Amino acid sequence: MDPRFINTIPSLRYDDDKCDDEYAFVKALCMSGGDGANSYSANSRLQKKVLSMAKPVLVRNTEEMMMNLDFPTYIKVAELGCSSGQNSFLAIFEIINTINVLCQHVNKNSPEIDCCLNDLPENDFNTTFKFVPFFNKELMITNKSSCFVYGAPGSFYSRLFSRNSLHLIHSSYALHWLSKVPEKLENNKGNLYITSSSPQSAYKAYLNQFQKDFTMFLRLRSEEIVSNGRMVLTFIGRNTLNDPLYRDCCHFWTLLSNSLRDLVFEGLVSESKLDAFNMPFYDPNVQELKEVIQKEGSFEINELESHGFDLGHYYEEDDFEAGRNEANGIRAVSEPMLIAHFGEEIIDTLFDKYAYHVTQHANCRNKTTVSLVVSLTKK
Amino acid sequence: MDPRFINTIPSLRYDDDKCDDEYAFVKALCMSGGDGANSYSANSRLQKKVLSMAKPVLVRNTEEMMMNLDFPTYIKVAELGCSSGQNSFLAIFEIINTINVLCQHVNKNSPEIDCCLNDLPENDFNTTFKFVPFFNKELMITNKSSCFVYGAPGSFYSRLFSRNSLHLIHSSYALHWLSKVPEKLENNKGNLYITSSSPQSAYKAYLNQFQKDFTMFLRLRSEEIVSNGRMVLTFIGRNTLNDPLYRDCCHFWTLLSNSLRDLVFEGLVSESKLDAFNMPFYDPNVQELKEVIQKEGSFEINELESHGFDLGHYYEEDDFEAGRNEANGIRAVSEPMLIAHFGEEIIDTLFDKYAYHVTQHANCRNKTTVSLVVSLTKK
Numbered sequence: 001m002d003p004r005f006i007n008t009i010p011s012l013r014y015d016d017d018k019c020d021d022e023y024a025f026v027k028a029l030c031m032s033g034g035d036g037a038n039s040y041s042a043n044s045r046l047q048k049k050v051l052s053m054a055k056p057v058l059v060r061n062t063e064e065m066m067m068n069l070d071f072p073t074y075i076k077v078a079e080l081g082c083s084s085g086q087n088s089f090l091a092i093f094e095i096i097n098t099i100n101v102l103c104q105h106v107n108k109n110s111p112e113i114d115c116c117l118n119d120l121p122e123n124d125f126n127t128t129f130k131f132v133p134f135f136n137k138e139l140m141i142t143n144k145s146s147c148f149v150y151g152a153p154g155s156f157y158s159r160l161f162s163r164n165s166l167h168l169i170h171s172s173y174a175l176h177w178l179s180k181v182p183e184k185l186e187n188n189k190g191n192l193y194i195t196s197s198s199p200q201s202a203y204k205a206y207l208n209q210f211q212k213d214f215t216m217f218l219r220l221r222s223e224e225i226v227s228n229g230r231m232v233l234t235f236i237g238r239n240t241l242n243d244p245l246y247r248d249c250c251h252f253w254t255l256l257s258n259s260l261r262d263l264v265f266e267g268l269v270s271e272s273k274l275d276a277f278n279m280p281f282y283d284p285n286v287q288e289l290k291e292v293i294q295k296e297g298s299f300e301i302n303e304l305e306s307h308g309f310d311l312g313h314y315y316e317e318d319d320f321e322a323g324r325n326e327a328n329g330i331r332a333v334s335e336p337m338l339i340a341h342f343g344e345e346i347i348d349t350l351f352d353k354y355a356y357h358v359t360q361h362a363n364c365r366n367k368t369t370v371s372l373v374v375s376l377t378k379k
Numbered sequence: 380m381d382p383r384f385i386n387t388i389p390s391l392r393y394d395d396d397k398c399d400d401e402y403a404f405v406k407a408l409c410m411s412g413g414d415g416a417n418s419y420s421a422n423s424r425l426q427k428k429v430l431s432m433a434k435p436v437l438v439r440n441t442e443e444m445m446m447n448l449d450f451p452t453y454i455k456v457a458e459l460g461c462s463s464g465q466n467s468f469l470a471i472f473e474i475i476n477t478i479n480v481l482c483q484h485v486n487k488n489s490p491e492i493d494c495c496l497n498d499l500p501e502n503d504f505n506t507t508f509k510f511v512p513f514f515n516k517e518l519m520i521t522n523k524s525s526c527f528v529y530g531a532p533g534s535f536y537s538r539l540f541s542r543n544s545l546h547l548i549h550s551s552y553a554l555h556w557l558s559k560v561p562e563k564l565e566n567n568k569g570n571l572y573i574t575s576s577s578p579q580s581a582y583k584a585y586l587n588q589f590q591k592d593f594t595m596f597l598r599l600r601s602e603e604i605v606s607n608g609r610m611v612l613t614f615i616g617r618n619t620l621n622d623p624l625y626r627d628c629c630h631f632w633t634l635l636s637n638s639l640r641d642l643v644f645e646g647l648v649s650e651s652k653l654d655a656f657n658m659p660f661y662d663p664n665v666q667e668l669k670e671v672i673q674k675e676g677s678f679e680i681n682e683l684e685s686h687g688f689d690l691g692h693y694y695e696e697d698d699f700e701a702g703r704n705e706a707n708g709i710r711a712v713s714e715p716m717l718i719a720h721f722g723e724e725i726i727d728t729l730f731d732k733y734a735y736h737v738t739q740h741a742n743c744r745n746k747t748t749v750s751l752v753v754s755l756t757k758k
């Protein structure tokens with residue numbers, strides 16, 4: 001086999017722009033693997049809560065898909081951005097359970113179901129796959145059925161599935177990750193994301209990248225999903241409609257910026273290193289989301305809901321514990337990127353700072369961050 | 380979710396027999412992961428050689444499948460027992476290349492291709508998935524095409540794919556692994572597999588387990604593969620037709636038995652520990668293989684070839700290096716099981732002994748071990 005097969009550098013990118021070596025850390029965009037104390041698998045209570053919030057929409061769309069497609073004998077489901085561990089299976093379980101309950105209710109045979117769990121090739125699929133036998137055992141006990149579980153490694157900003165093969169797509173807390181840090185991000189030094197002190201150009205660069213990425217996502221999925229197939233997508237979004245720069249004072253990236261600035265102040269991180277780090281992330285509002293979907297044109301919007309968002313505070317009365325929980329949650333989703341850019345040695349200190357900053361905002365009530373749930377039907 | 384989802388013990392088994400706790404090490408049946416010095420990925424030159432031997436059969440069957448199915452626009456291929464690393468992609472590459480060259484030759488559009496890489500859930504899929512971007516880049520350079528790569532974790536002694544979904548199945552050096560150690564293995568103490576000193580009952584127990592497993596394999600695959608779909612399977616087999624116990628003196632399991640007995644002699648392993656260890660492995664001869672296929676009845680045999688087998692000697696003139704190579708090759712396929720049963724501390728010493736035993740057989744020429752390549756068409 002050609003030696004290039006071994007030596008080529010992987011890329012998250014779907015376009016042919018010049019390689020952004022300055023943002024090499026984006027290649028480390030994946031959740032922390034394994035099942036240790038700082039892993040995504042052990043720090044994803046928020047994701048569970050988010051799924052339970054989106055569950056009614058997911059159940060309704062699964063049922064409608066089955067009925068509109070006249071109870072197919074074979075169903076292929078994709079979970080995009082599944083990450084690692086048991087959480088990969090939560091939505092899939094709800095989907096299969098919904099299908100089986102519905103089929104029983106209307107006296108139809110349950111279909112055979114392929115479940116494709118997607119994430120980037122660097123994701124820890126090994127930890128997820130170890131749960132497959134338990135998952136199918138659980139399905140057998142509760143549903144007297146099973147499914148075929150596959151891993152689908154790749155960026156959802158590229159084609160992942162063959163033409164007209166999918167019936168249902170679910171994605172939770174993944175699509176706010178962009179394919180890359182926007183180009184032309186200037187004068188946003190000291191911040192790793194948009195804040196009130198950012199220039200308008202930073203907002204425009206981020207919005208532009210989101211529009212480009214999400215349009216590409218919809219176009220790719222429209223090729224893969226059958227007509228009348230459904231998508232249920234949950235994003236981190238924002239509820240502000242006017243000032244596009246405004247984020248509340250306890251926004252998680254603002255607190256992470258503050259924590260990194262503490263380390264700059266203490267001489268543990270150089271100012272230029274911090275300036276060179278920006279999150280490949282965007283939190284759209286309802287209008288921005290709707291506009292991209294309508295402009296792309298392949299999907300009909302069924303519902304678009306906005307829900308409250310709470311990082312770790314919802315199950316702790318103790319401020320210190322709440323700070324620690326939120327720090328662990330943010331660490332689990334950002335650690336590989338932070339290590340790739342800043343090195344491993346600052347991480348523990350960084351999230352101690354983060355937990356402290358959270359405690360300083362215990363009484364903030366003016367939250368701009370929300371969860372957006374949108375369900376779509378392929379035209 | 381039900382706590383049983385977390386606490387249940389996985390099983391390689393497809394039947395409901397009582398759990399064989401005495402053979403708990405079988406649950407560790409997978410190749411050594413990662414890409415370190417003792418990994419499967421770094422010690423699989425033999426597997427590459429075997430694939431190049433089976434390549435003409437694979438190419439011919441791929442071409443015939445495409446022509447007999449009248450050039451489908453979508454093809455689903457499965458690689459069963461893919462193990463980890465680059466080798467997972469070798470056969471898949473040949474298959475896709477064959478399809479594309481053929482389509483170009485007869486002026487047809489290339490199909491979209493799903494490639495499902497299967498192995499047990501404990502396999503190191505992470506190492507394999509990291510190669511997916513390189514693999515598709517290589518395909519783009521050489522074939523101007525790509526494919527969709529999936530991981531399919533599970534035992535091939537259970538259903539892995541939905542009904543009538545596969546067009547081509549390939550498996551190399553995987554099906555000689557049984558689903559479990561045969562029951563009723565008595566009076567075979569001091570050996571981890573059949574040798575000339577084993578009782579006839581050991582042979583019967585192993586043959587019976589192989590017949591049961593391979594029949595199950597064929598029945599399951601016959602449900603998954605379309606009519607006129609093809610399978611190309613390569614086994615480790617034997618070329619003896621009369622004495623079913625006879626294996627040559629330098630058979631790899633005989634040398635591993637000898638090495639373990641050395642450790643018993645040196646007090647590093649207890650005799651009872653060795654007696655309790657048997658390989659979940661069988662090396663059928665051509666007749667035994669043919670008989671199971673014909674009796675099961677779902678597949679037509681196209682060709683059944685027997686090829687020479689050489690573990691590490693073929694590329695080394697130096698006896699010491701040859702011994703080391705063979706030891707590394709056998710270590711890569713057996714280490715997880717050996718560690719699960721004997722513990723990690725004996726492994727280095729064990730394979731030093733093994734390498735030494737190989738050098739003592741440098742001039743053996745009477746080889747009973749062969750590679751069997753069989754190609755089948757679904758009726």
